Every structure is written in structure tokens, then in C-alpha cells.
Amino acid sequence: DTGVSQDPRHKITKRGQNVTFRCDPISEHNRLYWYRQTLGQGPEFLTYFQNEAQLEKSRLLSDRFSAERPKGSFSTLEIQRTEQGDSAMYLCASSFGQGIAGELFFGEGSRLTVL
Amino acid sequence: DAKTTQPNSMESNEEEPVHLPCNHSTISGTDYIHWYRQLPSQGPEYVIHGLTSNVNNRMASLAIAEDRKSSTLILHRATLRDAAVYYCILRDGNQAGTALIFGKGTTLSVSS
Numbered sequence: 265d266t267g268v269s270q271d272p273r274h275k276i277t278k279r280g281q282n283v284t285f286r287c288d289p290i291s292e293h294n295r296l297y298w299y300r301q302t303l304g305q306g307p308e309f310l311t312y313f314q315n316e317a318q319l320e321k322s323r324l325l326s327d328r329f330s331a332e333r334p335k336g337s338f339s340t341l342e343i344q345r346t347e348q349g350d351s352a353m354y355l356c357a358s359s360f361g362q363g364i365a366g367e368l369f370f371g372e373g374s375r376l377t378v379l
Numbered sequence: 380d381a382k383t384t385q386p387n388s389m390e391s392n393e394e395e396p397v398h399l400p401c402n403h404s405t406i407s408g409t410d411y412i413h414w415y416r417q418l419p420s421q422g423p424e425y426v427i428h429g430l431t432s433n434v435n436n437r438m439a440s441l442a443i444a445e446d447r448k449s450s451t452l453i454l455h456r457a458t459l460r461d462a463a464v465y466y467c468i469l470r471d472g473n474q475a476g477t478a479l480i481f482g483k484g485t486t487l488s489v490s491s
Contacts, residue, residue: 297479306483312476357422367425
């Protein structure tokens with residue numbers, strides 16, 4: 265499968281624990297995006313990388329959220345001290361482009377449940 | 380952020396055409412109109428995009444009003460697999476790599 269891969273697909277954790285999600289983009293894609301989606305809402309943009317540079321992070325929901333893309337390939341999204349309100353689907357997308365951005369390809373998401 | 384207005388829901392019958400409207404009265408000259416859809420339990424997928432002229436691809440057609448303040452996504456023959464949430468999104472063509480900002484979209488139901 266050459267699409268965007270996310271791991272784990274499901275995560276159940278207790279409030280206060282840290283969780284990390286991994287995203288493997290399509291191999292030649294230089295841009296990577298993280299979104300959060302809650303029930304009945306459209307995906308909410310969180311952050312964006314071009315290669316290893318994080319170009320937009322002002323929309324990360326709080327300082328408990330952080331993302332990395334250390335070598336410009338896979339990315340991780342970490343949530344520290346989880347709260348019940350963090351329960352959501354976390355989506356990753358990737359695209360290729362140098363100028364005007366192209367089509368985004370989304371993964372199937374990582375569903376987080378915080379008890 | 381979304382800058383588009385779509386009906387919350389629409390219904391269609393299988394094998395009939397579906398016209399999904401989108402209003403974007405504040406569109407700027409460099410904004411592209413993108414459509415994505417999200418099938419149940421999946422991530423969104425690209426459908427079509429355009430700037431000024433009408434566009435066709437294997438999935439759908441995009442009709443753009445002459446003043447660009449509205450557009451319509453056309454599914455020529457709806458199938459049960461087309462039941463999804465459809466998002467109309469404006470994206471600035473002058474800003475490389477800008478993220479898609481989603482609204483709530485239109486939930487399309489298709490009946491057999």
C-alpha cells in the first residue's frame with residue numbers, strides 16, 4: 265500500500281498520560297499536515313511541515329500538543345497530559361509541490377479515546 | 380476561516396444526478412475552489428478543483444459561476460458509494476502549501 269499510513273489506528277488512554285501518533289506520508293511527498301476531527305465536525309487544521317521545517321504551528325490546540333518531522337519523512341504528533349477533550353480522530357495528510365500546493369492525500373486516521 | 384457556505388444535508392436517489400451548491404461570496408481572485416469528500420470512517424479524499432473555468436474529471440464536474448461567488452459540484456449519476464460528507468474549500472493559490480481549512484460540509488445521503 266503506497267498511501268498515507270497512520271499508527272496506531274486506535275488508542276485508548278487514561279487522562280494524564282502522554283500519547284504519540286505516527287504518520288508515514290507518501291514517499292515522494294514533501295509536505296505533511298496534521299488535523300483533528302471530532303464527531304460531526306470537519307477536520308480542524310493543526311500544523312504543517314514542508315520537508316523537516318514546521319511552517320505553521322499556531323493552530324496547535326495548546327502547548328500540550330507538539331509535532332516533529334525530524335528527517336523530512338515520517339512525522340509524530342505528541343499529546344502530553346491528555347484530557348478527555350482530546351478524544352478525537354487525528355488525521356495526517358501529505359502532498360507534493362514546490363509552488364502552488366497540490367492535492368492532499370489523507371490517511372485513515374488515529375482514533376484517540378481518553379478515559 | 381472556511382469562507383464557504385454549504386447546506387447541511389442533501390438527499391438523492393441512486394443513478395440520479397446530484398448538484399451540491401457552495402457559496403463563497405468573499406472569494407478573492409487567487410482563491411482556488413476545492414472539493415473533497417469524506418466517506419464514513421475514512422479520511423477525506425480529493426474530488427476536484429478549479430479557478431475560473433468549469434472542470435470535469437472521472438469523479439465529478441465543477442461548475443463555477445461567472446462572478447465566482449458560487450460553485451456547484453455535480454455528480455452525474457449518484458451511487459450508494461457516493462454517500463459522504465462533501466466539503467467545498469477555498470485555497471489561496473499564491474500561498475504555497477497552505478492547509479485546507481474545512482467547514483462542516485454537506486452530508487449527502489443516497490437511497491436505492
